[in-house]
Amino acid sequence: MESTHRRRKLARWAAASSLCVCLLSACAPVESASVSARLSAPATLAPSGVGSSADGREEDLSARQLSPVYWVGTVDGERRLYREFTHAHDHGDPVVTALQHLLNGMPYDSGYSSLLSPTPEVGASIDADNVITVDISSDAFRRSLDAADARLAVQQIVYTATAAAASAGLLSDETSPRVRLLVDGRSDRMVYGHLRTDEPMPRIPGLRAPIWIIEPQFGSLRSPGTVHVTGVGIDYPGGLHWRVERIGSAGTGTEADLLEEPVSVDGGVVDVGRGDLPEDQFDVPVVLDEGLYRVSVWGEDADGGEAGLDRKVFRVATEQATGH
Incomplete structure (x- = not known):
């Protein structure tokens, strides 16, 4: 008799799940129609070691309480698959x-x-x-x-x-x-x-996005101090690049909290495969004070152009600042 750990009973589910999404206090846009202030991701996400190998084996490093889900996004004019970890x-x-x-x-x-x-x-x-x-x-x-x-x-x-x-x-x-x-x-x-x-x-494998940011996820909350920007990226002729910009205060994510112009905080070349990381993964530490931020990672193609861009908006604040 097979172990229940290896054989899961096939079941039909007759009722839709009631999915509760935790929102911040408003849904005004933070930059353009493509990125809103629906900052709703959990504050604690998967560890930076989570990978994206072709057969999914490296994903067993994720936190057991989080479910990996693949969505469709558009990059360089084509639809590709992006992963999020969700409660x-x-x-x-x-x-x-x-x-x-x-x-x-x-x-x-x-x-x-x-x-x-x-x-x-x-x-x-x-x-x-x-x-x-x-x-x-x-x-x-x-x-x-x-x-x-x-x-x-x-x-x-x-x-x-x-x-x-x-x-x-x-x-x-x-x-x-x-x-x-x-x-x-x-x-x-x-x-x-x-x-x-x-x-x-x-x-x-060719249907995965060429670059995606694992952490911070869109809408997640981080404490002031060192924030690790982790993700996965393919090899580009001009390498991978990253940038973190401050786009607002550490308030609720409403339009009133936004800066008139983004302020560049830090950036540089992504060192893929550094240390013990797999060859397609990166981990970039950046020190951030309270505020609303946008992180971008992209590749430089053979003509010096930008390719594979992925962006995430997230908030850095203390628990007192969030009102929790």
């Missing part, structure tokens, strides 16, 4: 919990979204060969998508399921994880009219 409503199974949030929750970053449609009906199981069977209602695939977006939507499920399984320690070391997608309990369905789901699917 998702617990559905009793880490894979189902992460998928429920993907399907029914909201990203912290206002620039992210999902190509999937809401549905409460999600089940998951894992076999001894690291094949994760995910059973989702056809309601999730009711949007009209072209072939490229259809593939990206399905890969949201693949990335999220494999990340959640790795994060919970449910994967063995023998084989790379794959996802078998069932639609209404059947494996012979055509998803979005473009993709068949009759074979287990691995991650497609």
Whole structure:
């Protein structure tokens, strides 16, 4: 009889989760329509060592109370996958919990979204060969998508399921994880009219964003002092670069707290793979006083142009300043 740690019972969930998002006191824009003051991420997030390997194995370093969820964002004019760690409503199974949030929750970053449609009906199981069977209602695939977006939507499920399984320690070391997608309990369905789901699917590495900032997450709160900017980035001809700007006071994130012009605080070249970090990861410490900040990381292409830009807005304040 297989261990319950390795085999999760396939279950259908009949009720949508009630997702409670902690907001700051206002939702006025902090710079442009793409980044709002919906500063809602948890104050304590995953450790800087969380990686993004092609099969998701490095993601088992994350804090067990956080669910990895992959959203869709736009970079250099193309849609790509970005990961956030979230305090998702617990559905009793880490894979189902992460998928429920993907399907029914909201990203912290206002620039992210999902190509999937809401549905409460999600089940998951894992076999001894690291094949994760995910059973989702056809309601999730009711949007009209072209072939490229259809593939990206399905890969949201693949990335999220494999990340959640790795994060919970449910994967063995023998084989790379794959996802078998069932639609209404059947494996012979055509998803979005473009993709068949009759074979287990691995991650497609080329669909990940070239750069993303792991910490600070959008909307998170940090204490004054040293803040670590951590993330993942590919190799660019001119290297990776970073910049932190102060864009407002440490107030509530309303428009009244904003500066007329951002003030550059620190920046430089990102040293990827420094010390014991994997070759695609970075960790940049920066000392910050109280305030509202924007951190940017980008690559320099062969022509000296900016590519792969990722940005996050976050707040640095003491507990007294936040009113907690």
